[in-house]
Amino acid sequence: MPALRVAVVGGHGKTGRAVCDALGAVDVGALPLGRADWPDLAAAAAGCEAAYVIAPNLHPDEPAYVGEVLTALIEAGIRRVVYHSVASPYAPSMPHHLGKAASEDLVRRSDLDWTILQPGAYLQNLDLTAAIDLPYSPDRPFGFLDLTDLGRAAAVVLTQPGHVGATYELASRVATVRELATGAGVEVRHVPDPKTHPGLSAMFEYYDDHGLLVGTRTLAALLG
Ligand SMILES: NC(=O)c1ccc[n+]([C@@H]2O[C@H](COP(=O)([O-])OP(=O)(O)OC[C@H]3O[C@@H](n4cnc5c(N)ncnc54)[C@H](OP(=O)(O)O)[C@@H]3O)[C@@H](O)[C@H]2O)c1
Numbered sequence: 001m002p003a004l005r006v007a008v009v010g011g012h013g014k015t016g017r018a019v020c021d022a023l024g025a026v027d028v029g030a031l032p033l034g035r036a037d038w039p040d041l042a043a044a045a046a047g048c049e050a051a052y053v054i055a056p057n058l059h060p061d062e063p064a065y066v067g068e069v070l071t072a073l074i075e076a077g078i079r080r081v082v083y084h085s086v087a088s089p090y091a092p093s094m095p096h097h098l099g100k101a102a103s104e105d106l107v108r109r110s111d112l113d114w115t116i117l118q119p120g121a122y123l124q125n126l127d128l129t130a131a132i133d134l135p136y137s138p139d140r141p142f143g144f145l146d147l148t149d150l151g152r153a154a155a156v157v158l159t160q161p162g163h164v165g166a167t168y169e170l171a172s173r174v175a176t177v178r179e180l181a182t183g184a185g186v187e188v189r190h191v192p193d194p195k196t197h198p199g200l201s202a203m204f205e206y207y208d209d210h211g212l213l214v215g216t217r218t219l220a221a222l223l224g
Contacts, residue, residue: 002029006158007045007078009033009069010054014124014147015084019052022151026159041072050080050158055103058199062099063106070110080164082157083107087120087143087169087214094206096199104167113164115157120145120171120214128184135193136208138178143171143214153222168222171214 006023008016011032020030029048037044045051051073055062066083073081089101107114120143126132149172157163181188193204206212 002027004050004159005029005031005048007031007033007048007051007073007076008054009041009045009051010056010084011052013054013056014122015054015150016052018147018151019054019154020151022148022155023158026155028155028159041069042075045073045076045078048076048078050082051078052082052084052154052158053107054084055100058096058197059099062096063102066103066106070106070112073112074110079113080158081107081110081112082115082117082154085116085118087118087171087212089118091206094199094202096203115163115165116167117150117153117157118167118169118214119150120169121212122147122150123172123180126177126180128180128186131187131189132177132181133189133191134177135191136204137211138181138188138190139176140207140209140211141174141176141213142207142211143169143174143216144180145170145214145219146172149219149223153219156222168218169214170219170222171216172219173216174213176211 008019008030010016012034023030033044053069055065059065085100089097091097123144123146193201
């Protein structure tokens with residue numbers, strides 16, 4: 001039986017799988033929870049000492065989701081929580097970032113022992129095996145985060161002392177998409193926004209103007 005059991009809320013998605021794998025690698029018990037557990041999240045999380053909280057992509061009301069999760073964790077007797085936010089949460093032109101800024105505030109005022117991780121765009125969002133069609137400029141800088149590094153950072157903050165009350169921006173490397181594509185020997189084409197979701201369109205517009213720059217030193221320090 002592992003010494004620590006962590007409920008990973010939203011644990012079946014690509015983020016959650018990376019966190020669960022990394023926890024398993026350091027002998028922490030990871031309990032992934034998804035939609036099926038939602039009707040009674042407190043009961044589903046019972047027996048865990050800590051939680052890692054991931055909201056679904058582009059949730060229409062992330063603060064409401066996070067608020068419900070925090071209430072359920074408290075009901076389950078869990079004191080330690082790590083919230084998966086985003087780099088630059090206070091970006092008023094991106095509503096889903098603002099939802100994370102408001103959720104961070106709920107986490108900080110929850111009275112729980114919290115840590116907040118602010119990941120950059122995942123390297124794994126890009127398929128570098130074929131030509132990339134990109135609905136924003138390939139020449140803007142990003143702090144990209146490798147999901148394996150995210151998992152390792154989550155394991156560090158959950159298993160080592162000194163991370164309660166900390167907020168960490170996380171990126172594995174800084175690059176433009178063109179630099180990544182060139183390194184992989186594939187072409188990148190700047191294409192129009194397919195306009196599949198207003199939240200995504202707002203994000204593409206922001207990326208087109210600014211990229212999403214994140215420094216790499218915090219992650220390097222965490223992972224030693
Ligand atoms: N992609 C990036 O570059 C990036 C960067 C920074 C931050 N993030 C953030 O990472 C988070 C998760 O991303 P992801 O790609 O891992 O997500 P994902 O693969 O879509 O996984 C979402 C998880 O949430 C659960 N879920 C979906 N809808 C739900 C609902 N209505 N109520 C309760 N649970 C629900 C799913 O449950 P089931 O198991 O039941 O399907 C699944 O476990 C997002 O908040 C995103 O903003 C992403």
